[in-house]
Amino acid sequence: MMSTRRSSSSSAMATAAAKRPAVAEGGGKATTAAVAAGQQAKKRVALGNITNVAAAGGRAATAAGAGKAGNAKLNSAASVAPLKKGSLGSGRSASTNRASGVKSAPTKPAPAISRHEVAAQKESVLPPKVPSIVATAALAPAPVPCSSFVSPMHSGDSVSVDETMSTCDSMKSPDFEYIDNGDSSSVLASLQRRANENLRISEDRDVEEAKWKKDAPSPMEIDQICEVDNNYEDPQLCATLASDIYMHLREAETRKRPSSDFMETIQKDVNPSMRAILIDWLVEVAEEYRLVPDTLYLTVNYIDRYLSGNEINRQRLQLLGVACMLIAAKYEEVCAPQVEEFCYVTDNTYFRDEVLEMEASVLNYLKFEMTAPTAKCFLRRFVRVAQVSDEDPALHLEFLANYVAELSLLEYNLLSYPPSLVAASAIFLAKFILQPTKHPWNSTLAHYTQYKSSELSDCVKALHRLFSVGPGSNLPAIREKYSQHKYKFVAKKHCPPSVPTEFFRNATC
Structure with a gap:
């Protein structure tokens, strides 16, 4: 019997020792504080007192915990990490190689020499005499068939309707010299000059076009609309129904939107700072429970819709938040957190029965209409549309648009804009930040966003x-x-x- 009590006592002591941090015999207070901070970091800090909003340190109670140590360490590592730049495309390297090859060739015509000097150098310098027509076929570009009528405004850089370079003037160019007097050096010099000019035109065209696309500010492109719903092999994209689905979401967002003035008309003890x-x-x-973004957006939607018709005390605002996140997690997540976990993140400020009671109140008020179009629903499609004909890095555009859209959740004044408009504006701003000199909007985005x-x-x-x-x-x-x-x-x-004002002007044909 004594051995049983002794074993149980020793096991209890071992359990208590495992729960509490060990204290150094030498009285090392630093070691004790470090161990305590490490254990507190594992626990999500509760929101604390949400009423001290007007003070400068409105979140002092929340941030006072040592749980911020892990975030501070992450932020310091993130700030030191360098930002890598993408390598240049293969087209630029090919253009550079072509340019170096052109620059190595002589670009000036041979100086005029007398007939006697030609006769003296003919045996030692000149290659075997080649007919002029053969040299022309070897060096001049192949002509493209065209009509016999030539526009008087036609120039060497003009492009025909079918985007092919018009070479009708190459057959009658005044710069091309036919010499019948046997002066082969002038013929070769003329052919070489003609070939260099043709190559230089192509090179300059590529370089100038690339430079224009990268640096120069451009107006909104009046281009053709790119097809987005053309992938019929991926069933998740719903190519045949995508257009109808988003038309339905545009209609539904007007019915599932919260009021834009509930802070002024309904709430008396809660203000926009507390909501933020x-x-x-x-x-x-x-982030702690790795929930999908749709869960966060739905949580905010449920909170705002409930606050639009129910006055609430500031002490119960956090209870409303965890109850709405519990409902959204059940709706979106494969494995939703349990009620006890939401009680734990509030530092057990609310009991399990209180969370379930608030959950029932929210569900009854919303009439179990949990499907609500959020900015994330539209943002997922708008990002795909923006990436169809965009030169920006795909991940940078997507993450930047998501960041801007999540910032909008904090701002109470942005509730006056529908979620689809917020998503389209996030794409606009993300494209502007990535390329400030290029017009962020185009015909494809205007067609699919309907803005x-x-x-x-x-x-x-x-x-x-x-x-x-x-924020x-x-x-x-x-x-x-x-x-x-x-x-x-x-x-x-x-x-x-x-943002330049001309970027907000609609394109005119």
Whole structure:
């Protein structure tokens, strides 16, 4: 009996020792603090007091925990990591090789010499005499068939309707010299000059076109619409139904939108700053449990829709947040977190029954209409449309647009814009940040988003201010999230101070 008690006592002591950090005999306080910080980092810090919003350190209670140590370490590593640049395309290297080959050839015609000097040098210098017509066929480009009528405004750089270079003038060019007096050196010099000029025209055309595409500001392209729904082999893309699906989502977003003035008309104890703190904390929870982005967007949608018709106390705002995330996780996730885990992330501020009661209240008020079009639904399609005929890196454009769209979740004033407009504006701003001199909008994006560039002006400017200024030091979750290597450090990209006004002008034919 004594041995049984002794074994149970020793096991209890071992369990207690495993739960508590060991203390050094020498009184090492640094070691104790490090072990305690390491164990607290494993636990998600609760939101804490959400009422201290007006103070400068509005999130001091939340950030006071040692759980931020891991994030600080991640941010320091992310800031030191260099940003790699993509290598140049093979087309530029081929153009460089072609240019070096052209520059090695002589470009000046041979100086005129007398007939006697030609006779003296003919035996030692000149190759065997070749008829002029053979040299012409060997060096001159093959002519393209064209009509016998030549436009008086035709120049050497003109391009025909079918995008082929017109070479009708090569048969009657005044620069080409036919010499019948046997002066072969002048013939070869003329042919060499003709060949060099043809090559130089092609080289300059490629270089100037590439330079124009990269550096010069260009207006909105009046181009043809690229086909996006043409992949019928991938069943997840739903190529045959994609257009109808997104037309239905555009109609549904007007019915599932929250009120844009519920803070002024409904809520008396909650303000936009408290809402932003709650969403910033929910971003950290979603990252902790690796939830899909749609879960986060749906959570914010449920919160705003519930606040649009129900007055709530600020002490229960975090309870509403975890209940809405629980519902969204059940709707979207394959393996949703349990109720006890959401109680744990609030540091057991709320009991299990309270979370379930709030969940039932939200479901009843929303009438179990959980399907709601969010900005993420439209952003997924708009990114695919933008990548069809875009030269920007695909991942940088996608991550940057996602970053801008998630920043919009924090801003209460952006609820006045429909989710599809926010998604289109995020694509507009992301393309502008990646290529500030190029018009971000084109006919393909205007067709599939059903928004003209002029309709995006106000929302793009609001997102631009949010991107440039940032949500503040007390709301760092989204910026820290997209400052990681897996998101290509898009949160650290430089944004121009303003968007040119001409980018918001619609294209005119």
